[in-house]
Structure formats: structure tokens, C-alpha cells
Amino acid sequence: xxxxxxxxxxxxxxxxxxxxxxxxxxxxxxxxxxxxxxxxxxxxxxxxxxxxxxxxxxxxxxxxxxxxxxxxxxxxxxxxxxxxxxxxxxxxxxxxxxxxxxxxxxxxxxxxxxxxxxxxxxxxxxxxxxxxxxxxxxxxxxxxxxxxxxxxx
Numbered sequence: 001x002x003x004x005x006x007x008x009x010x011x012x013x014x015x016x017x018x019x020x021x022x023x024x025x026x027x028x029x030x031x032x033x034x035x036x037x038x039x040x041x042x043x044x045x046x047x048x049x050x051x052x053x054x055x056x057x058x059x060x061x062x063x064x065x066x067x068x069x070x071x072x073x074x075x076x077x078x079x080x081x082x083x084x085x086x087x088x089x090x091x092x093x094x095x096x097x098x099x100x101x102x103x104x105x106x107x108x109x110x111x112x113x114x115x116x117x118x119x120x121x122x123x124x125x126x127x128x129x130x131x132x133x134x135x136x137x138x139x140x141x142x143x144x145x146x147x148x149x150x151x152x153x
Contacts, residue, residue, distance in 0.1 A: 031110060034103075061102065
């Protein structure tokens with residue numbers, strides 16, 4: 001019994017409460033991971049590729065929503081509890097599939113928005129660089145004219 005440490009108090013554990021900012025950052029990170037996974041899984045290289053994928057998902061989701069609506073109408077009309085439970089299970093399965101597709105559609109939208117924002121920022125950077133280059137050339141020409149005038153006097 002010489003190996004037991006009886007009477008020792010374990011070290012104090014410091015618990016830090018997580019803030020809403022922490023959870024927002026985790027959500028952002030998960031969304032970014034979803035975007036990167038989708039880009040990698042489908043080899044998306046352009047906004048057009050992403051738009052085509054989004055359209056494919058929208059085409060898949062429409063019949064599922066229509067089917068779910070039919071099941072909901074049947075559910076509301078049905079009096080038998082066994083039939084209701086079967087319809088409810090079918091509605092739940094369709095809802096999960098619809099939610100999964102909606103999530104993918106939202107991911108496509110985020111990818112498209114970020115790509116468009118990136119193109120716009122790239123255009124602004126190119127414009128700024130061009131403007132700065134023109135300004136520098138004008139300044140250089142102005143300074144060159146000043147030097148030439150000094151020598152003429």
C-alpha cells in the first residue's frame with residue numbers, strides 16, 4: 001500500500017466559461033471548412049462551376065419539397081394514428097434531406113459571394129496600382145521639369 005497517495009488533494013481545475021464570440025468564431029471556422037471541402041471535393045475553379053453545382057442542388061431539392069408537402073397534407077387529413085406516425089417518419093426523413101441540401105446551397109452561395117468580393121477587391125487593387133503608377137509618373141515628370149529649369153537659369 002505504499003504506492004497509494006491517500007489524503008492528497010487533486011490540483012484545482014480552472015474552468016473558463018466560453019463566450020458568444022467563441023461560438024461565433026467556431027461557426028465561422030466550420031463554414032469555412034465546409035466551403036473548402038466543397039471546393040476540393042467538386043474541384044470548383046470558377047464562380048460558374050459553383051453556380052452550376054448550386055443549380056444542381058436546387059433541382060434536387062424541389063421534388064423533395066413537393067413530396068414533403070404532399071405528405072403533410074395527407075398527415076393533416078389522416079385520422080389513423082399508425083398512418084400518421086408513418087407519414088411523420090417520412091416527413092422527418094425528407095426534412096433531413098432538404099436541410100442537408102439547403103446547407104450545401106448556402107455553402108455554394110457563400111463561395112460565390114466570397115469569389116465575387118475577391119474579384120471586386122482585385123479590380124480595386126489593380127485600379128489603385130494603375131492610379132499610383134500614373135501619379136508617380138506625373139510626379140517624376142514634374143520633378144524632371146524643375147531640374148531642367150534650374151539648369152537653364
